[in-house]
Amino acid sequence: MDYEIIHDITSADIAVRIKGDTLAGLFVNAGNTLMSELMDDITMINREVRVTGELRNDELDMLYFEFLNEFIFYKDSQDLLLLPETVEVTKKSGTNICRYTLAGEQIDRERHTFRVDIKAVTLHGLKVYERNGNFIAVTVFDV
Amino acid sequence: MKSDTMNRNQIKQINDYLYEIPADASPGMKVPARIYASEKLIREMDTAVFTQIINVTTLPGITGPALCMPDAHSGYGFPIGGVAAIDPDSGIISPGGIGFDINCGVRLLSTSLTYNEVRPRIKELVDTLFRSIPSGVGSGGIVKLTDSQFDEAMVKGSKWALEHGFGTPSDCEFTEENGMIRGADPSAVSQRARERGAGQIGSLGSGNHYLEVQVARKGNIIDPATAAIFGINKDDQVMIMIHTGSRGFGHQVATDYLQLFASQQKRFGYALPDRELACAPFRSKEGQDYFSAMNCAINIAFLNRQLIIHKTREILHEMFGRTRGLTVNTVYDVCHNTAKLEKHTVNGKEKILLIHRKGATRAFPPGSRDIPESYRRTGQPVLVGGSMESGSCIMCGTESGSPGLYTTVHGSGRVMSRHEAKRHFNGRELQKRMESHGILIRTASFSGLAEEAGGAYKNMNDVVDSAEKAGLGKVVATLEPVGNIKG
Numbered sequence: 001m002d003y004e005i006i007h008d009i010t011s012a013d014i015a016v017r018i019k020g021d022t023l024a025g026l027f028v029n030a031g032n033t034l035m036s037e038l039m040d041d042i043t044m045i046n047r048e049v050r051v052t053g054e055l056r057n058d059e060l061d062m063l064y065f066e067f068l069n070e071f072i073f074y075k076d077s078q079d080l081l082l083l084p085e086t087v088e089v090t091k092k093s094g095t096n097i098c099r100y101t102l103a104g105e106q107i108d109r110e111r112h113t114f115r116v117d118i119k120a121v122t123l124h125g126l127k128v129y130e131r132n133g134n135f136i137a138v139t140v141f142d143v
Numbered sequence: 144m145k146s147d148t149m150n151r152n153q154i155k156q157i158n159d160y161l162y163e164i165p166a167d168a169s170p171g172m173k174v175p176a177r178i179y180a181s182e183k184l185i186r187e188m189d190t191a192v193f194t195q196i197i198n199v200t201t202l203p204g205i206t207g208p209a210l211c212m213p214d215a216h217s218g219y220g221f222p223i224g225g226v227a228a229i230d231p232d233s234g235i236i237s238p239g240g241i242g243f244d245i246n247c248g249v250r251l252l253s254t255s256l257t258y259n260e261v262r263p264r265i266k267e268l269v270d271t272l273f274r275s276i277p278s279g280v281g282s283g284g285i286v287k288l289t290d291s292q293f294d295e296a297m298v299k300g301s302k303w304a305l306e307h308g309f310g311t312p313s314d315c316e317f318t319e320e321n322g323m324i325r326g327a328d329p330s331a332v333s334q335r336a337r338e339r340g341a342g343q344i345g346s347l348g349s350g351n352h353y354l355e356v357q358v359a360r361k362g363n364i365i366d367p368a369t370a371a372i373f374g375i376n377k378d379d380q381v382m383i384m385i386h387t388g389s390r391g392f393g394h395q396v397a398t399d400y401l402q403l404f405a406s407q408q409k410r411f412g413y414a415l416p417d418r419e420l421a422c423a424p425f426r427s428k429e430g431q432d433y434f435s436a437m438n439c440a441i442n443i444a445f446l447n448r449q450l451i452i453h454k455t456r457e458i459l460h461e462m463f464g465r466t467r468g469l470t471v472n473t474v475y476d477v478c479h480n481t482a483k484l485e486k487h488t489v490n491g492k493e494k495i496l497l498i499h500r501k502g503a504t505r506a507f508p509p510g511s512r513d514i515p516e517s518y519r520r521t522g523q524p525v526l527v528g529g530s531m532e533s534g535s536c537i538m539c540g541t542e543s544g545s546p547g548l549y550t551t552v553h554g555s556g557r558v559m560s561r562h563e564a565k566r567h568f569n570g571r572e573l574q575k576r577m578e579s580h581g582i583l584i585r586t587a588s589f590s591g592l593a594e595e596a597g598g599a600y601k602n603m604n605d606v607v608d609s610a611e612k613a614g615l616g617k618v619v620a621t622l623e624p625v626g627n628i629k630g
Binding site for chain 1: 189190191216217218219220223239243244279280281282335338339341342343348349350390391394395397398401402405406417418419421557558559560561562563587588590591594630
């Protein structure tokens with residue numbers, strides 16, 4: 001998994017550093033990270049339902065924030081456990097655009113076991129940046 | 144301020160239980176930061192707590208020192224256990240000073256049962272509570288509200304439950320704000336928040352949320368007269384404590400406004416050190432909209448706890464209804480994560496201030512008009528949830544709490560991060576060990592259980608002792624856990 005836990009940011013919540021080869025790859029890894037911290041085993045999610053969407057934001061980190069919030073929203077509002085399937089991140093006239101397809105299934109508490117619920121993505125220490133050709137994000141999840 | 148630039152040498156000791164970071168310790172500080180803690184507790188606090196409370200001192204309109212309670216630990220935006228008084232006319236409101244789980248709080252029930260009466264059926268009781276009260280991810284809620292019912296519930300809180308047969312008038316009487324805070328306006332709430340909340344009302348959630356069966360042992364009653372007024376009047380009396388909040392609804396309200404405020408910081412002329420502190424002028428349209436939506440979430444949390452205690456009461460009556468004169472009463476219901484307009488004395492003058500409390504409990508003193516009449520001699524009950532191994536504590540508000548904005552601790556406070564706790568503890572082994580110590584645990588997540596092990600938290604006695612010695616309330620009794628259900 002392309003992420004590591006950061007221990008000196010928060011004791012009550014979960015801080016992570018996530019890497020990706022590309023910006024879209026970073027977004028994919030971030031979605032998988034959120035679900036991996038939520039669940040014991042994300043391979044137990046069958047890709048039966050697909051959700052597509054488009055997000056726009058002038059700030060790249062806020063686009064990332066909105067993207068991660070989609071996973072939480074569908075989990076709570078429709079009991080859907082979703083993983084990133086395809087993600088495209090582009091920029092047009094100064095606006096960052098994320099087009100995504102997420103795939104997954106309804107929560108089945110017999111098959112899906114959970115670590116701790118992730119209830120929000122915070123802006124505390126939120127960073128999305130490029131270093132040596134890699135894209136990196138620092139994120140704190142509220143649990 | 145970056146987390147690595149905070150120097151502990153900047154913290155000055157004022158007395159045995161109060162420390163201060165002076166206002167000149169870091170650029171941008173408008174007021175000092177004050178930390179209530181013993182020498183041991185302040186040593187145990189992670190450095191990020193001090194960085195985060197320094198950041199709070201930079202908020203526009205902050206009046207008097209930014210405060211940290213003895214159970215403070217690092218969070219995001221404000222530290223958990225952080226408190227700030229803001230002038231509502233010149234200052235701001237910040238979701239980061241309240242937390243995502245708006246009105247996360249604690250309800251305590253007293254029963255007329257003794258542990259001798261319950262012990263033979265404790266396993267059945269804990270299993271029934273675990274089966275009947277939704278907990279963990281994807282559990283659903285006790286009720287599913289229609290859109291119009293949800294609108295009504297956002298305004299009425301616990302009163303909505305009462306009107307629909309889920310409670311008694313005294314449940315509302317013994318809840319902060321009588322379970323229905325004013326100023327809730329559903330038009331300030333997004334469709335997304337409604338969708339996240341609709342299916343979760345009447346559910347515990349996960350993380351550090353729980354329902355606990357507790358026993359008030361005679362030897363653990365420190366102030367019998369006050370305890371009796373709070374309804375604790377027999378040896379080995381069975382009590383029930385619930386810790387939960389506004390669930391996904393409150394989180395979405397906070398997320399919506401955090402995002403909005405973050406996009407408006409330049410327009411408002413703010414340059415805060417942490418984006419999680421994004422805020423709006425309290426008197427602006429944005430600030431008022433958030434205040435109205437946050438009040439909706441406060442009411443939904445009251446309703447959530449009310450539905451859970453009503454279900455608990457039904458279970459107790461089904462199981463122990465033959466016990467003569469069985470009663471199950473709300474002792475009190477306290478909020479942890481709120482911003483409320485309150486009257487306080489600052490520099491000898493009474494002022495209306497917007498008190499942000501994040502992971503901190505209001506502790507109004509004897510005589511306060513804002514607490515139930517029957518508690519005006521004792522002060523407000525304060526319900527301090529300890530770890531599931533250490534037990535919990537009841538305190539009461541005292542007049543000496545004025546410099547601390549009549550606020551005190553809310554729990555033990557973590558000393559170990561969640562991942563560190565999982566390296567030290569195994570959920571299934573912990574469950575067995577606790578059972579051998581007479582504490583039955585049922586959980587939706589063994590991984591989550593390991594994160595909540597007693598060893599991940601500060602010693603509760605140290606925390607409440609510091610709070611009491613700092614003048615932030617008085618210890619009334621401690622409660623011993625015998626059963627716990629966790630999400």
